[in-house]
Amino acid sequence: MTTQYRNNLRRILLRTVALLAACFLATSLATSVAAAPSAQENWYLHPDSTLSFLTTKDTHITEVSQFTDLSGSITSDGLATLHIELASVQTGVGPRDIRLKSILFNLADFPQANVSLQLPDGLIDEVVSGNAVTSQVEVSLTLEGQSKLLRAKVIASPTPDGRVIVTPVAPIMLDAGSFGLLEEVEILRQIATLSSISETVPVLFTLIYQKGKVTDKTESALLTLTPQVKTSFCQRLSPCKGTYPDGRAPVQPTGPDGVSVSPK
Numbered sequence: 604m605t606t607q608y609r610n611n612l613r614r615i616l617l618r619t620v621a622l623l624a625a626c627f628l629a630t631s632l633a634t635s636v637a638a639a640p641s642a643q644e645n646w647y648l649h650p651d652s653t654l655s656f657l658t659t660k661d662t663h664i665t666e667v668s669q670f671t672d673l674s675g676s677i678t679s680d681g682l683a684t685l686h687i688e689l690a691s692v693q694t695g696v697g698p699r700d701i702r703l704k705s706i707l708f709n710l711a712d713f714p715q716a717n718v719s720l721q722l723p724d725g726l727i728d729e730v731v732s733g734n735a736v737t738s739q740v741e742v743s744l745t746l747e748g749q750s751k752l753l754r755a756k757v758i759a760s761p762t763p764d765g766r767v768i769v770t771p772v773a774p775i776m777l778d779a780g781s782f783g784l785l786e787e788v789e790i791l792r793q794i795a796t797l798s799s800i801s802e803t804v805p806v807l808f809t810l811i812y813q814k815g816k817v818t819d820k821t822e823s824a825l826l827t828l829t830p831q832v833k834t835s836f837c838q839r840l841s842p843c844k845g846t847y848p849d850g851r852a853p854v855q856p857t858g859p860d861g862v863s864v865s866p867k
Contacts, residue, residue, distance in 0.1 A: 646727075647815035648675035649766065654687065654808040657774075658694075659801040660792075668694040675718075677767075677812055681727065685718040685810065702794060707787045709747055717745040726759060730767050735760040737772065746782050753777075766813045774805035 655669040672691035677683045689708040694700055704710055720742045729736050735758060742753045756772040779788050779802045792800045 644814050645679055646677040646767065646812040648673060648685065649811040649813050652809060652811045654685075654806070654810075656777075656807070657805045660795070660797045660799065662799055666694065668692060673810075675810070675812075676815075677722065677727065681722040681724070683720050683722055687716040687718070689714060689716055699795075702791055706790055706794075707784060713747050719743045719745075727767070730759045730761050733761055742775075744777075747784070749782050751781055762811075766811055769808075769810040769812070771807065774807050777804045777806055778802060779804070 652673050652675075653669065654673055655667055657665055657667055659665045670687045670689070670691050671693055672688035673685065675683070675685040690704060690710055692700055692703050692708070694703065720740050722740070723738055726736055726738055737756065737758050739754065739756050742755050744751050744753055753775065755775050758770050758772060760768045760770075762768060779785055785802060788800055788802055
């Protein structure tokens with residue numbers, strides 16, 4: 604084998620190895636980009652999410668209740684929504700569930716409570732990059748047809764499988780009087796023959812979001828906002844006049860059939 608032949612063979616092998624290495628690198632980069640979570644995608648609420656609230660009766664007895672039917676999304680514009688089916692309330696006591704549905708919640712007219720907020724710029728990007736972020740946010744809660752703005756401090760954290768978990772730093776305190784429900788609370792107290800029922804309710808949640816398609820419930824939540832509250836969220840979204848951030852026309856929300864329960 605001549606020296607020239609060996610040199611030519613060496614050059615061919617080196618080129619082949621270089622070509623294979625380049626192909627492997629390109630494939631690896633393409634795979635990494637495809638697998639990396641993108642903050643520009645829509646996210647939806649995972650079924651493992653939880654929302655609970657505490658009630659105190661007779662001054663010292665505190666009980667935990669929850670809503671089991673939750674849905675929601677985060678759009679690519681950073682508009683986060685949470686929808687709570689009020690008929691899914693579970694207190695651990697059947698008759699009490701019925702009283703809440705029939706007296707406290709007007710399910711026939713308002714089957715859902717809706718939460719909306721505009722996430723700060725860059726928050727999802729930072730979480731997707733692997734960092735936990737603590738943020739003070741302004742939240743719109745719509746209950747019984749009334750929208751109220753609340754402030755809350757939350758932590759958004761990434762998970763190894765690419766999801767985002769949002770939890771409050773401290774319980775969010777809801778006042779029944781703010782939503783005109785003091786009379787209903789008093790009726791519940793009298794029916795249960797209690798000396799007192801707390802008018803302020805601490806709320807806790809663990810919201811798990813993962814990439815997916817936004818449902819029409821996002822549109823329903825926006826429709827429940829008062830013009831003043833909607834403006835505060837829409838002023839950073841373009842356009843927000845008769846349509847939603849992705850340009851779709853509003854969908855008229857409808858309540859489920861058969862959710863009205865007569866008092867017992």
